[in-house]
Amino acid sequence: MSDISKAYNPSEVEDKWYRTWVESGCFKGETRNSNAPHYSIVIPPPNVTGVLTMGHVLNNTIQDILIRRARQEGKSAVWIPGTDHAGVATQTKVDAYLRSEGTSARELGRDKFIERAKAWRDKHGGIIIEQLKKLGASCDWSRLVHTLDDDYSKAVLTAFVELFKKGHIYRGKRMVNWCPVNLTALSDEEVLMKPCKSKLYKMRYEIAEEPGRFVEISTTRPETIMGDTAVAVNPDDDRYRNLIGKHCWRPFPRAKIPIIGDSYVDMKFGTGVLKVTPAHDPADFEIGQRHNLEIIDVMNPDGTMNELAGPDFAGMDRFKARDRAVEKLRELGLLIKEEDYENNVGYSERGGVPIEPRLSDQWFLRYPKIKEAKDAVESGAIKFWPKRWEKTYAHWLDNIRDWCISRQIWWGHRIPVWYRKGVENPDIHNPEEVHVSVDGPSDKENWVQDEDSLDTWASSWLWPFATMGWPDKNKMKELGMEYFYPTSDLVTGPDIIFFWVARMIMAGLEFLPGTMSSRIPFKNVYFTGIIRDMQGRKMSKSLGNSPDPLEIIAKYGSDGLRFGVMNCAPQGQDILFSQERVEIGRNFCNKLWNACRFRKMSGDLADNSSIAAICARIDTNMLDADDHAILSNLLASAEQVRRDYESYQFNSITQNLYSFFWNDFCGWYLEVSKSRMGYAKAKRTVLAVQDLCLRQTLLLLHPFMPFITEELWHQMGYGKDGEFIQNASPEFADELEKSGIAIDEDSAASVALLKDFVTKARALKAQCAQGTKRDSMLGFIPADDHAKMLLENNIDKLKKLVGAQEISMASDSGNSPALLSDMGTIFINASEVVSDGAERKKMLKEREKLEGFVKSTLARLGNPNFTAKAPKEVVDGAKRQLAEAKAKIEEIDRLLK
RNA sequence: GGGCGAUUAGCUCAGUUGGUUAGAGCGUCUGUCUUACACACAGGAUGUCGCAGGUUCGAGUCCUGCAUCGCCCACCA
Numbered sequence: 001m002s003d004i005s006k007a008y009n010p011s012e013v014e015d016k017w018y019r020t021w022v023e024s025g026c027f028k029g030e031t032r033n034s035n036a037p038h039y040s041i042v043i044p045p046p047n048v049t050g051v052l053t054m055g056h057v058l059n060n061t062i063q064d065i066l067i068r069r070a071r072q073e074g075k076s077a078v079w080i081p082g083t084d085h086a087g088v089a090t091q092t093k094v095d096a097y098l099r100s101e102g103t104s105a106r107e108l109g110r111d112k113f114i115e116r117a118k119a120w121r122d123k124h125g126g127i128i129i130e131q132l133k134k135l136g137a138s139c140d141w142s143r144l145v146h147t148l149d150d151d152y153s154k155a156v157l158t159a160f161v162e163l164f165k166k167g168h169i170y171r172g173k174r175m176v177n178w179c180p181v182n183l184t185a186l187s188d189e190e191v192l193m194k195p196c197k198s199k200l201y202k203m204r205y206e207i208a209e210e211p212g213r214f215v216e217i218s219t220t221r222p223e224t225i226m227g228d229t230a231v232a233v234n235p236d237d238d239r240y241r242n243l244i245g246k247h248c249w250r251p252f253p254r255a256k257i258p259i260i261g262d263s264y265v266d267m268k269f270g271t272g273v274l275k276v277t278p279a280h281d282p283a284d285f286e287i288g289q290r291h292n293l294e295i296i297d298v299m300n301p302d303g304t305m306n307e308l309a310g311p312d313f314a315g316m317d318r319f320k321a322r323d324r325a326v327e328k329l330r331e332l333g334l335l336i337k338e339e340d341y342e343n344n345v346g347y348s349e350r351g352g353v354p355i356e357p358r359l360s361d362q363w364f365l366r367y368p369k370i371k372e373a374k375d376a377v378e379s380g381a382i383k384f385w386p387k388r389w390e391k392t393y394a395h396w397l398d399n400i401r402d403w404c405i406s407r408q409i410w411w412g413h414r415i416p417v418w419y420r421k422g423v424e425n426p427d428i429h430n431p432e433e434v435h436v437s438v439d440g441p442s443d444k445e446n447w448v449q450d451e452d453s454l455d456t457w458a459s460s461w462l463w464p465f466a467t468m469g470w471p472d473k474n475k476m477k478e479l480g481m482e483y484f485y486p487t488s489d490l491v492t493g494p495d496i497i498f499f500w501v502a503r504m505i506m507a508g509l510e511f512l513p514g515t516m517s518s519r520i521p522f523k524n525v526y527f528t529g530i531i532r533d534m535q536g537r538k539m540s541k542s543l544g545n546s547p548d549p550l551e552i553i554a555k556y557g558s559d560g561l562r563f564g565v566m567n568c569a570p571q572g573q574d575i576l577f578s579q580e581r582v583e584i585g586r587n588f589c590n591k592l593w594n595a596c597r598f599r600k601m602s603g604d605l606a607d608n609s610s611i612a613a614i615c616a617r618i619d620t621n622m623l624d625a626d627d628h629a630i631l632s633n634l635l636a637s638a639e640q641v642r643r644d645y646e647s648y649q650f651n652s653i654t655q656n657l658y659s660f661f662w663n664d665f666c667g668w669y670l671e672v673s674k675s676r677m678g679y680a681k682a683k684r685t686v687l688a689v690q691d692l693c694l695r696q697t698l699l700l701l702h703p704f705m706p707f708i709t710e711e712l713w714h715q716m717g718y719g720k721d722g723e724f725i726q727n728a729s730p731e732f733a734d735e736l737e738k739s740g741i742a743i744d745e746d747s748a749a750s751v752a753l754l755k756d757f758v759t760k761a762r763a764l765k766a767q768c769a770q771g772t773k774r775d776s777m778l779g780f781i782p783a784d785d786h787a788k789m790l791l792e793n794n795i796d797k798l799k800k801l802v803g804a805q806e807i808s809m810a811s812d813s814g815n816s817p818a819l820l821s822d823m824g825t826i827f828i829n830a831s832e833v834v835s836d837g838a839e840r841k842k843m844l845k846e847r848e849k850l851e852g853f854v855k856s857t858l859a860r861l862g863n864p865n866f867t868a869k870a871p872k873e874v875v876d877g878a879k880r881q882l883a884e885a886k887a888k889i890e891e892i893d894r895l896l897k
Numbered sequence: 898g899g900g901c902g903a904u905u906a907g908c909u910c911a912g913u914u915g916g917u918u919a920g921a922g923c924g925u926c927u928g929u930c931u932u933a934c935a936c937a938c939a940g941g942a943u944g945u946c947g948c949a950g951g952u953u954c955g956a957g958u959c960c961u962g963c964a965u966c967g968c969c970c971a972c973c974a
Binding site for chain 2: 007220266281357392568570584598666765774803853863870874
């Protein structure tokens with residue numbers, strides 16, 4: 001017998017097995033065996049320079065569980081890993097780094113910048129990949145993809161060119177969300193609406209045609225007054241209709257601006273008069289278009305005011321300018337009042353400052369396949385788990401607007417468009433003037449490439465197929481795209497349902513050939529919850545409530561972390577996480593470890609190489625009720641696990657297996673084994689049943705706790721060297737049947753009675769201050785013949801479990817302290833026993849409960865509607881339970897008298 | 898302003914298509930190093946199932962309304 005330590009030590013086991021797995025190549029997706037069913041997942045690519053968070057732990061543990069289960073089921077499975085370049089986020093980090101080096105992106109120029117950025121990425125990037133390995137993620141690392149890889153970049157540019165040729169991509173001057181920090185346009189999805197405490201200023205503009213008459217206007221943005229080119233009222237508004245066509249004075253720079261009528265203006269809001277600033281508000285821009293208004297942009301890209309704002313403001317930050325504008329209004333006597341006001345302000349997701357609506361030349365995508373994308377989910381070709389996200393998805397598609405895909409940054413895929421040198425206002429549809437292709441024009445010296453790069457999401461939306469070689473036919477074949485696409489399951493957070501999930505669906509439908517079911521990128525999408533702290537707050541660096549998963553792994557082991565997280569992660573609900581949850585997982589590992597240790601100490605391991613080999617050691621004549629019960633529970637657990645996988649109920653799986661193993665197997669079966677193993681004839685069978693239970697438990701737990709299960713799998717002789725538990729099937733019902741082992745459910749059911757007997761006997765002992773006594777003298781008055789027989793057949797086990805020297809059959813308990821069990825009355829048969837009457841109190845309490853039950857059951861049975869309408873089983877059940885309760889009351893009364 | 902989710906023991910949550918007397922883990926209290934495990938074992942205490950109606954023989958479970966908390970979407974200055 002090998003030395004096996006008393007407590008499980010995860011760190012050495014985990015590192016050893018991860019190394020062995022990778023060396024063996026067992027995570028590699030098999031592309032040759034086309035007969036086996038295929039299963040695939042693509043990882044949601046983390047930022048290449050990011051580090052592992054609890055969110056990643058949840059997300060990737062689920063993926064690992066799914067892929068390992070698929071391997072166990074004999075599928076040819078692949079999990080494709082990778083990272084993305086996270087355009088704006090990384091550019092910001094590199095900019096900061098360059099500043100610390102005393103230089104800047106601008107100073108270096110584009111090419112040098114890219115060079116430095118790549119070097120920086122290679123130095124600081126990829127940490128997260130190593131961390132995923134610590135977690136046990138069984139990705140096919142030979143397929144690691146990065147969105148800026150040459151092949152992937154080619155896919156991104158190909159997609160752009162195709163969409164351009166189809167007319168889905170256009171360039172135009174539009175109002176976009178501008179981030180004054182990162183100096184780039186953003187998509188609508190990258191703008192976060194935040195409720196803000198701001199001020200609503202009421203001011204007045206004088207009517208030019210009627211000096212001394214004013215209109216009152218409310219605004220939250222006085223700093224844009226300089227860009228006002230009109231004042232608008234609703235044409236149906238009786239108060240102001242007569243002003244339309246006249247003018248008023250814009251206070252600074254002082255200018256006459258028209259008063260126009262536009263039905264956009266809400267008569268009920270504020271004063272019903274709107275100042276129109278076409279250059280700085282999307283709605284105002286629309287009004288400006290309708291009325292042909294002048295557009296005056298008074299801001300610089302960085303959010304400072306420009307010369308057009310006037311000498312008082314030029315160069316001033318927009319928020320300073322706001323204060324200054326208010327001051328000026330006050331000086332001019334035009335400010336009526338200022339009041340506190342709460343409104344929603346759009347913030348830049350990355351920059352963390354309010355975005356500025358800004359008119360600029362950008363590239364836009366008219367989303368392709370919108371309707372089909374909606375159909376794909378509505379028809380069930382793609383299933384969402386939980387289903388409720390389907391509504392959110394459909395709503396987004398119904399209200400979709402063109403996607404601004406250009407970014408004014410260098411870190412990303414440069415837009416593959418070239419303009420002929422010397423041509424002013426080149427015509428985008430004239431190939432003589434504008435060139436659009438993946439490789440660019442052959443005479444590059446005569447052209448200038450567009451400076452913008454693509455939104456990161458405009459590269460990652462191709463992820464499911466660009467990671468499989470698309471559009472290169474040879475690569476696609478080599479990587480087995482015909483087998484692995486569409487992918488099976490996508491696991492991600494609902495926060496990127498629009499950013500990523502919806503767009504991937506559209507991309508798959510747009511770029512791949514065939515029927516809908518062959519073009520969709522995945523068949524199921526599992527949306528995880530968000531990991532929060534115990535107060536329900538999001539994990540964040542600034543709150544300091546974000547534990548480092550690596551520290552947790554070092555302390556408790558990866559298996560413990562995985563189990564702890566999955567155990568409290570109901571489908572699609574947010575998760576309140578604390579380290580105590582990981583302790584449960586760690587403790588469970590220890591329980592597993594010690595159960596196997598106990599098995600080894602109980603006797604030499606026999607042939608454990610297969611279910612058949614184990615079953616061959618079982619003498620069916622030696623199987624008793626406990627064997628039938630544990631095997632029955634094992635089968636039921638395995639079946640429940642199978643069903644839970646189908647509906648993605650992971651926490652149900654952990655709870656089920658935890659309860660089976662801890663309570664049924666360790667808490668009961670191993671305990672009864674201790675007495676049965678004293679008999680040579682039974683021992684061989686009991687050990688075989690233990691081996692079978694341990695084997696199947698390890699298999700069922702493996703996807704959740706890959707390391708310890710692999711270790712024990714080999715220690716216990718279930719698997720040969722070079723073979724892995726991930727490739728062994730968890731099915732065993734058929735094999736059991738083939739080996740001639742049939743479960744007797746009636747016999748199994750009687751174990752519940754034995755358990756109740758033990759619990760009650762222990763309680764009685766505890767109440768009589770004999771809790772720790774191992775040789776109590778007990779008496780037993782069986783409730784019926786079945787109970788009598790059960791006691792006789794299991795007497796040795798019961799004595800050991802209860803801690804009794806004797807349990808003697810009796811017909812009367814006299815005045816001894818007694819308790820009622822489901823099998824009959826148990827009493828302590830010793831005159832010197834001192835009882836404080838606790839057992840009498842317990843019985844009185846029991847009696848009260850029973851009385852209540854009898855009363856309500858009598859009432860139910862007395863109700864003709866109940867007996868007539870309720871199913872027969874329910875009525876019969878009620879009658880039977882009534883009789884049992886009455887009998888118990890009778891016995892209690894007898895004992896208490 | 899629309900939509901979605903949550904509300905069950907001190908804490909975190911289970912509770913399948915409505916069917917006996919509502920469960921688990923953690924925590925807590927008492928006892929135990931009982932020859933696998935103190936990361937353990939045995940025993941105990943703890944609930945107006947958010948509120949109000951309704952459907953039903955029967956509701957934690959289905960329906961309606963309300964409340965509180967949270968999330969998503971939305972161009973009202």
